[in-house]
Amino acid sequence: MPLDESRTPQVQGTQTLDRSVLILNAIAEHGERGADIETLIQVTGLSRATLYRLLKSLKCHGFVRAPQRGGYRLGYALLSLGAQAGNDGGIRELSRPALMRLAERFGERFFLFVEDGYHALCLELQEGCHRTSSFTRGVGGRVLFGVGQASVALLAHLPAGQRERILNQNAPRLAREYCIELGPLNDAIKAVRRDGYTAGVLDQCLSAYTGVAVALLDPQGHPLGALSCALPNVRMTDRYRMTLAKAMHAEATLIVQRALDPQRFIR
Helix, strand or coil: CCCCCCCCCCCHHHHHHHHHHHHHHHHHHCHHHCECHHHHHHHHCCCHHHHHHHHHHHHHCCCEECCCCCCEEECCHHHHHHHHHCCHHHHHHHHHHHHHHHHHHHCCEEEEEEEECCEEEEEEEECCCCCCCCCCCCCCCEEECCCHHHHHHHHHCCCHHHHHHHHHHHHHHHHHHHCCCHHHHHHHHHHHHHHCCECCCCCCCCCCEEEEEEEEECCCCCEEEEEEEEEEHHHCCHHHHHHHHHHHHHHHHHHHHHHCCHHHHCC
């Protein structure tokens, strides 16, 4: 949504930050090809002068690159920040070997997701030998809570009040963009707590694909993240689903044990 340049914020720095984030998100949406100045004007609603001023500052900080050919792209400084943000508590680092083992054993695509506001964020993924599709485009991709197996696994273990706020906020988009209604979604959430894993809710965007997800739970039952996989429906059977869930549970238990081990931080 374009940002209204006419509004007068209480703090000028807040407006500058809002606009800078808007620009970064717009560039990110255009991926490898980047976004030229005309595209950014259209997407953000900012004036040409404002865009050039903020892009110059973002470029100086390494948050934006301007190759000789193509549009503006995200800068490498964001990789450094993302690596630090994405390894809170060491979950990403600890999950990577587990995802590699799972991908090698089953040949599927495996992910690590964490809670990120009204979305589930992909922190890590490992490709298997089988080609498949998923809602996330890669590490750093966000999926609306309620879409995909991992988000359902996370939702099931969030505090009830927080879960209700998220679902109320996301319900219109879930129905409009994915044909997912709250009734079946709440049933899937209850099933997670009963079964210990989820296959998600059928949607209209990737209806030919399915998967399994299990939550990484701390001793208080709060989700540190969720492991998930994606594969075509034609390869999924009840037996295979249970085999995947069992293997993922074993890896999840190992990840949490290592994450909570105080000796891990002693050099």
